[in-house]
Amino acid sequence: MAGSEAWPTVPQGNRDHTEAAVVIIGGGISGMCTAIDLIQRNKCKNFVILERSGGVGGTWRDNKYPGCCCDVWSHLYSYSFEQNSDWTREYPGQEEILRYLVGVAQKYELYRYVRFNSTVESAKWDDATKKWHVDVRVEGSKDSEFGSQYILKSDFLVSAVGQLNQPKAPSIEGIETFKGKLMHSARWDWSYDLRGKKVAIIGNGATAAQIIPEIVKEVDHLTIHQRTPNWVIPRLDEPIPEWKRSMYRYLPYVRHRKRADMMDFREAFYNAVFDNNHPVAQFLEGQAKDHMRAQLPDRPDLWEKLQPKYKIGCKRVIISDDYLPVFSRDNVRLETGRIDRITEKGIVTDGHEEEYDLIICATGFKTVEFMHPIEITGSAGRTLQSVWKEGGEALYGITVESLPNFGMLYGPNTNLGHNSIILMIEAQSRYINALIKEVLQARRDGGQLTIKPKEQRVKTYNEEIQRELQQSSFNDPGCGSWYKREDNGKITQNWSRTVVDYQKMLSNIDWNEYEVSGAGADRLQEGYVTKIGRVVEESLVSYQTMGLTALGIAAAGAAVALRSGVRLRLR
Known part of the structure; x- marks a missing residue:
């Protein structure tokens, strides 16, 4: 029974199983943040989180490979409103991050809103009813007995699927013919015994740099297939002793100050990854070279192979203390030749076949195909595929032309190369919830309100962002990366400014940027601004002061x- 609560404070129940005020696709960091803001900012409990896996956590549930960890300090890689005093290391591991996220979900009672093993196949906006129709396929065997597929209608749709959710297999001839064990890093098979095996790993990015130092201790031999070398800088990770954790717990000001210092440092790092001519970039390149020579002394043959020829920041910078030393081991071989094909027994490189028991594909994700493989259809039957035929674009990475009452987190041009993505996600969630507030109010008043960004505003905003990105290290022609499309080189992933710039930009909604129609639209006319504010976490007072x-x-x-x-x- 729903009780006497008024909509939308009443949670969605059995009788309205196929209707909700808001539908959130994804139960990771973004989806959880949006849900918490819905509850706290909008007093809305009439929402559903559709999660295709069997638990919350998103990418931190999917990626369980050996050595999986985060490249952002633990105290910065957490919600500002739910800081954790009990991180055990300066850089958090996957298992600890997942425990943190599960704890947050439990604290805010998010499990009651999540439908697990629920895959969204398509979502279509209905111009007549002013609602989204979300096609859901139930994957859980028992749940599917009640109904294997259904349509869930909502007033607002939120995409929280992120950029790192669809594993990308390498496009190599014959990969499907390999008779040994083949696994992707994001689908790790922990039941497979690595001991005594001859292994090849394809890819040498951040994921591979975490896996390699762990498995090299167990395997008989490891071949690392490197297409392009990466910049590697020191990590300097260390355990956080109990006395420090106690201090963070009982003196929260100290914890907040540490987080502010971390944010300041990471914001300064922006100059290094964006502008290679900046002194910070030159310093980091020098540090990386010194780091390599110190960890691989007297190995100029390896220096030449491991030294990037492109600007630092063009690809994701690897932060590691234990990756480079593996190349001095007797059971490791660095292969820089081009892979010709994969056979039943192994890999052919430059005409030579090498046999393997296991091939690991540390080849990342389908990042430029935002929301893939969900089919999205907006107003007037316009598909997202047609809107994004030249690459993903959105106003502030959040709202998309022709998609009414829709918002996305971690969308086009919101990825970072220098700071914690959670800082961006929180700003996006606040912005989306401010949009949702108006839609909910219209329904409370007995009407309907539709909101979508003006096409010209989306166009001019993205032209501005692309102009900035063309001048950045991300656009270095000397390397390819998951930041940009392979067909036209358009940088669809990265943000071109600092986190603080982004937060300030999202601190208000300028309704002049939107087409608004329906109940309450007259109030949201040109010149009206909704003030949202932002979470200020950077240092406002120096240590000297x-x-x-x-x-x-x-x-x-x-x-x-x-x-x-x-x-x-x-x-």
């Missing part, structure tokens, strides 16, 4: 104590 303030307070306290002592003696 804090030190001088502390000295001033101490001096004032000493003066008061001295005067009090004089008065006591006079008495």
